[in-house]
Amino acid sequence: MKRRLLLVSNSTLHGGGYLDHCHAHISTFFGNLKRVLFVPYALHDRDAYANMARTKFNSLGYELDSIHDAADPREAVRTAEAIFIGGGNTFRLLKCLYDNQLVADIRRRVLEDGVPYMGSSAGTNVSTVSISTTNDMPILCPPSFSAIGLVPFNINPHYLDHDPRSTHMGESREQRILQYHEEADTPPVLALREGCLLLVEGNKATLLGCTNARLFTRDKPTVEYNTGSDLSFLLTDER
Amino acid sequence: MKRRLLLVSNSTLHGGGYLDHCHAHISTFFGNLKRVLFVPYALHDRDAYANMARTKFNSLGYELDSIHDAADPREAVRTAEAIFIGGGNTFRLLKCLYDNQLVADIRRRVLEDGVPYMGSSAGTNVSTVSISTTNDMPILCPPSFSAIGLVPFNINPHYLDHDPRSTHMGESREQRILQYHEEADTPPVLALREGCLLLVEGNKATLLGCTNARLFTRDKPTVEYNTGSDLSFLLTDER
Numbered sequence: 001m002k003r004r005l006l007l008v009s010n011s012t013l014h015g016g017g018y019l020d021h022c023h024a025h026i027s028t029f030f031g032n033l034k035r036v037l038f039v040p041y042a043l044h045d046r047d048a049y050a051n052m053a054r055t056k057f058n059s060l061g062y063e064l065d066s067i068h069d070a071a072d073p074r075e076a077v078r079t080a081e082a083i084f085i086g087g088g089n090t091f092r093l094l095k096c097l098y099d100n101q102l103v104a105d106i107r108r109r110v111l112e113d114g115v116p117y118m119g120s121s122a123g124t125n126v127s128t129v130s131i132s133t134t135n136d137m138p139i140l141c142p143p144s145f146s147a148i149g150l151v152p153f154n155i156n157p158h159y160l161d162h163d164p165r166s167t168h169m170g171e172s173r174e175q176r177i178l179q180y181h182e183e184a185d186t187p188p189v190l191a192l193r194e195g196c197l198l199l200v201e202g203n204k205a206t207l208l209g210c211t212n213a214r215l216f217t218r219d220k221p222t223v224e225y226n227t228g229s230d231l232s233f234l235l236t237d238e239r
Numbered sequence: 240m241k242r243r244l245l246l247v248s249n250s251t252l253h254g255g256g257y258l259d260h261c262h263a264h265i266s267t268f269f270g271n272l273k274r275v276l277f278v279p280y281a282l283h284d285r286d287a288y289a290n291m292a293r294t295k296f297n298s299l300g301y302e303l304d305s306i307h308d309a310a311d312p313r314e315a316v317r318t319a320e321a322i323f324i325g326g327g328n329t330f331r332l333l334k335c336l337y338d339n340q341l342v343a344d345i346r347r348r349v350l351e352d353g354v355p356y357m358g359s360s361a362g363t364n365v366s367t368v369s370i371s372t373t374n375d376m377p378i379l380c381p382p383s384f385s386a387i388g389l390v391p392f393n394i395n396p397h398y399l400d401h402d403p404r405s406t407h408m409g410e411s412r413e414q415r416i417l418q419y420h421e422e423a424d425t426p427p428v429l430a431l432r433e434g435c436l437l438l439v440e441g442n443k444a445t446l447l448g449c450t451n452a453r454l455f456t457r458d459k460p461t462v463e464y465n466t467g468s469d470l471s472f473l474l475t476d477e478r
Contacts, residue, residue, distance in 0.1 A: 014406035167253035
């Protein structure tokens with residue numbers, strides 16, 4: 001399988017600028033290619049979002065085309081050299097991907113043609129089995145929670161450990177993911193703390209970044225993985 | 240309109256037991272009636288949930304029947320003297336209400352027959368226009384985000400003010416609600432901090448409890464309301 005993915009937990013790390021914490025990984029990942037197709041659908045102001053992403057990608061030596069400027073979004077995906085889906089609201093993003101009939105096209109381009117795919121936050125959520133482990137508010141209703149399905153598991157980006165000093169009684173992130181696994185036939189959930197990213201090349205998956213991740217699997221104990229860990233076993237759907 | 244609603248932000252307040260912080264309001268609200276129909280659909284273990292709710296309601300002098308024990312849930316709603324929908328996961332709850340064809344029945348019983356309705360957390364979310372301002376993880380996909388519609392606005396329960404010391408880069412609750420209002424035709428969102436509740440009697444709405452609330456309205460400044468405030472204006476859909 002030609003699949004190449006760079007799945008980032010968060011676009012901005014505290015104290016840094018947009019994508020600063022992972023720009024070395026972005027350069028290595030996209031290598032010598034020229035142009036990246038950007039998908040800004042997760043934020044309301046697409047022009048401003050595309051400009052911010054363009055500034056960052058230009059500084060790394062890449063041209064950036066935003067899909068919202070394309071006359072035909074499907075054609076833009078069909079001819080893309082690389083794809084980057086940015087963060088924002090996951091429901092808005094997935095609805096817009098469905099509205100533009102892009103879900104299957106992106107899947108095919110990435111899995112069959114080997115087009116490199118980078119996602120950040122919501123862009124990472126939509127690359128997985130479903131958006132059922134997003135943290136976002138359901139401000140719009142997509143026709144399905146099924147997502148692009150580039151990997152056979154789910155991701156929870158911006159994973160946050162419970163603060164034992166907190167007096168807030170809403171569910172912790174861990175409790176929410178465990179509630180997900182109370183439902184039948186739910187895939188593993190890789191919880192990426194802010195600063196963490198996952199590199200997938202074919203059937204090899206590696207945890208990168210400056211923080212660690214937790215893996216939640218239905219009916220199994222939760223496991224902590226350090227940066228650098230080989231998580232390739234997640235790519236074989238054993239359920 | 241006969242409508243009577245007690246909409247609670249959270250079932251448990253830090254340092255207290257289940258529904259302790261609002262039990263005086265519950266007694267006043269249900270008054271001399273005998274039996275309350277409990278809806279435990281938001282949590283996975285319905286027996287345990289019903290037992291917990293029954294213990295609490297018995298201590299307040301009410302019998303509690305759980306709808307998951309009823310042979311015919313629709314008949315249970317049709318004959319209910321009062322309804323209490325408990326918290327948990329809002330998506331799971333709304334899906335189960337739709338699966339059992341209860342959404343319209345509950346609306347009719349409350350708005351036409353004047354059956355008192357109490358909701359807590361997820362049970363408060365489903366009483367509003369839609370579940371689009373829940374904080375919960377979308378672990379299941381209901382056929383629609385439209386909810387029971389007992390009031391013409393949305394509620395965000397467990398509202399949490401942004402902690403300026405936080406280094407977490409995920410969206411604040413305020414940012415998420417403002418993203419909701421970027422979308423067209425979105426109703427006001429009453430953000431109930433933990434400890435806060437809303438009493439609705441006919442066309443009168445009053446904020447109760449030990450904390451205050453914030454009202455987010457599309458294209459208008461956000462307004463803070465103290466406990467005791469008359470929020471009846473929210474019941475006239477002026478949009």
